Each structure stands twice: as C-alpha cells, then as structure tokens.
Amino acid sequence: MTTLGYALLGLLAREPLSGYDLARQLKHPVGFFWPARHSQIYPELAALEAAGLVTHEVVEQPDRPDKKVYAITEQGQTVVREWVTSPMDVPSVRDELVLRTYCLWLAEPDKLRALFQEHAARHAAQLAEYEGYEHECREHAPEALHDTWSPLFAKYATLRRGISYEREYLEWCNWVLSCITAQDTDG
Amino acid sequence: MTTLGYALLGLLAREPLSGYDLARQLKHPVGFFWPARHSQIYPELAALEAAGLVTHEVVEQPDRPDKKVYAITEQGQTVVREWVTSPMDVPSVRDELVLRTYCLWLAEPDKLRALFQEHAARHAAQLAEYEGYEHECREHAPEALHDTWSPLFAKYATLRRGISYEREYLEWCNWVLSCITAQDTDG
DNA sequence: TCTCACATGTAACTAGTTACATGATTGC
DNA sequence: GCAATCATGTAACTAGTTACATGTGAGA
Numbered sequence: 375m376t377t378l379g380y381a382l383l384g385l386l387a388r389e390p391l392s393g394y395d396l397a398r399q400l401k402h403p404v405g406f407f408w409p410a411r412h413s414q415i416y417p418e419l420a421a422l423e424a425a426g427l428v429t430h431e432v433v434e435q436p437d438r439p440d441k442k443v444y445a446i447t448e449q450g451q452t453v454v455r456e457w458v459t460s461p462m463d464v465p466s467v468r469d470e471l472v473l474r475t476y477c478l479w480l481a482e483p484d485k486l487r488a489l490f491q492e493h494a495a496r497h498a499a500q501l502a503e504y505e506g507y508e509h510e511c512r513e514h515a516p517e518a519l520h521d522t523w524s525p526l527f528a529k530y531a532t533l534r535r536g537i538s539y540e541r542e543y544l545e546w547c548n549w550v551l552s553c554i555t556a557q558d559t560d561g
Numbered sequence: 562m563t564t565l566g567y568a569l570l571g572l573l574a575r576e577p578l579s580g581y582d583l584a585r586q587l588k589h590p591v592g593f594f595w596p597a598r599h600s601q602i603y604p605e606l607a608a609l610e611a612a613g614l615v616t617h618e619v620v621e622q623p624d625r626p627d628k629k630v631y632a633i634t635e636q637g638q639t640v641v642r643e644w645v646t647s648p649m650d651v652p653s654v655r656d657e658l659v660l661r662t663y664c665l666w667l668a669e670p671d672k673l674r675a676l677f678q679e680h681a682a683r684h685a686a687q688l689a690e691y692e693g694y695e696h697e698c699r700e701h702a703p704e705a706l707h708d709t710w711s712p713l714f715a716k717y718a719t720l721r722r723g724i725s726y727e728r729e730y731l732e733w734c735n736w737v738l739s740c741i742t743a744q745d746t747d748g
Numbered sequence: 749t750c751t752c753a754c755a756t757g758t759a760a761c762t763a764g765t766t767a768c769a770t771g772a773t774t775g776c
Numbered sequence: 777g778c779a780a781t782c783a784t785g786t787a788a789c790t791a792g793t794t795a796c797a798t799g800t801g802a803g804a
Contacts, residue, residue, distance in 0.1 A: 439783045
C-alpha cells in the first residue's frame, strides 16, 4: 500500500466519490498536504479495487459523461483505520526556499528581496484561503468542533495546522526581509 | 540541473568538500530541509563535473582512505548565484501526519493519543537540537548575525526557520492532544 | 577478530510529474 | 466552430529510496 492509497481510502471513508472528484479533493483542500494528479489516482484506484478495498459502480448522468463512483469496502475501512495510528517513520521535509536561504549570501540583494516578497505574498494568500475555510467551518457546523470523533473536526484540525503553518512561514519571510532590507547599502 | 545539484553547488560555494562530507552535511544541518543519500550524491557530482561546474582532486590521507575533494568553478558560482533568486514554482508540501489527521475520526482514541505524543516528542527534540545550533551560532560568531551577506547569517536564517517551524508543529500537536484528551470517554 | 567510521560507487525499484490520448456535453 | 468543464485512461520520464558491492584503517 502506498500513502496515496490510504489517502484515497480516507476520502472514500467519508463518502463515495469518482476518480475525478477524488482528484479535485486532492487539490483542495486535502491537496494542501497530499497533492496528486489524476494520472496517479486512476491506477491507484484500480489497485485498491484489485485488493478488495474499494468497489465501483458506473453512474450514468444525462447531462454529463458517465462516471465510476467508488465506495470503500468493510475491508478497506479496517485497513485505513489501522493505518491512521500505525508506526510512522520520520518524514523528510524538502523546502527549496530554505535551501536557497542557505545560499542567500551569494545573491543580488534586489532580486533576493523580490523573491522573499513573492513568497510572503503567496503564504499570505494561502493563509487567507485557509482562514476562509475555517470561518466556513465555524459558521456551518459549530457543533462538529466539539465532537472530536466527527469527520468535520478532523477537517478542522488540519485547517488549524494549515493556518499556523502559513502564519509562521509568513512571519519568517518578513523577518528575513527586514534583515536584508536593513543592510540595503551593503550588497 | 536538479535541485540537489544546486544544493551541492551551494555547499561547495562555501568550501571544497568530498562526496562523503557533502553527504554528511545533507544529513545535518542542511539535511533538515534537503536530505540526500550518498547513492544520489555521487552520480550528481559526476554530472556537475561533466557540466564544468565543479572539479575534483584526489587527496591522499595517511590514516584514512583517499578521497576526492570537489571545488566549485567560476561557472558553477555563476550558476548557483543565478539559481538562488530564479523563479520558483509553488512547492508541493506532503505531510503524512496531517493526512492522518484528516482521518483521525476513524482511529482508536488511545492509539491516536500515542501517535500525537510521539510526534510531539519528536518535534520537541528537533526543536532542542536547532536551538542548540542557534546558541552555538550566537556564541561563536555574533558579528556574523549582523552581516546579512555572510554565509553564517544564511545558516542562522535557516535555523530561525527550523526553530519556528518545529515550535509551531509542536504547539499544534499539543493542541490536537488537548482536544482528543478532553473527550476521553467518548470514543 | 570484529566493529566502527571513512570513503566511493552501481543496480533495482518506487512514487510522482509531464505529456499523450480520447470523448461527452454545455455555453459563447 | 471553439473553449471550458467533466470524465477516464496510458506512456515516458525524473527524482529519490533501498539494496548491493567493495575497500581502508583504527581501536576494542
């Protein structure tokens, strides 16, 4: 089993979805922490079905092309439930901006400032998007936030992580900017 | 050029190193944001040399096996300097713990608590390590922190990022723990 | 003698990306 | 007629991981 396989099972444990819908969810909002393209999703679904973890039925749509709607099986539910709390190896984080920061002393000051300004803007935008989702969550289902074992709380918890991650990243970008701007005339 | 190639050039822009030394640095401290194994590093060095970005000389050591010490060329310096501020596509972040969090409603409460306790401990340990490096940095070369275009400031800047990242992650783990512990009897 | 750190490589595999490929239906 | 969204697939490539492979020298 690949991690993507578990990701798909996790989504299908909430509701039956087509490959297309799964691809959409793996862009927003799940895609913020586990993105995947359709070219990876379709073969993975076939593998999950071969393993007996999901089934599909073809749903005919009058106004749109037919689709295959996948549903999780009993066995699939067992597998995903076990996975959630199974031992995890230390994840490897790769961040190209931090790598570039390690080499920042080589760069031209003006271009460097532009780079960090761009990233600050990106993270500010992402933060705003997460905060929008969080607001929706609070408005739409405030009771879910108190039921820790509801799917909605799980979504809320990932949003909290996204928000604090982006806020922290943004603050760091601004700190770097303040450092490299203070020494404007040195470069 | 791969990102690893630039990472190696960035390290060699600071000082000449052997493949073995590069591998060590790509575990600690650079490895915290761009890990790589020796099996990837040695072929990459050969590619960089073929492209004229680095050269090597064999250094004989009386007490240890001979080694190839790589040095960056003029051309290599130009390439790495350009790269630092070149346009960057939006990086894709994959975090399996956040993915699992999205599925946390499926899990057994006790096991889930254990999972988050383990991760909280990991991030606390990583935070302590970064803070140790930062302390060293401050003690050893306090003047570097005021010279934004020194290699030491660049290192310090990545450390600041590591520290705030780990602190934020740790806080989030503890927040999740407080949520799932408050509802102890529900599961 | 055995283990550890130093030192350098190759081979096989896996996950993920990019590109290729097809086709329905709606709205401009 | 053309572009956009919905819908599903395959092929080729790239980066990264795991495993295989070899050898030196120091110290216990």
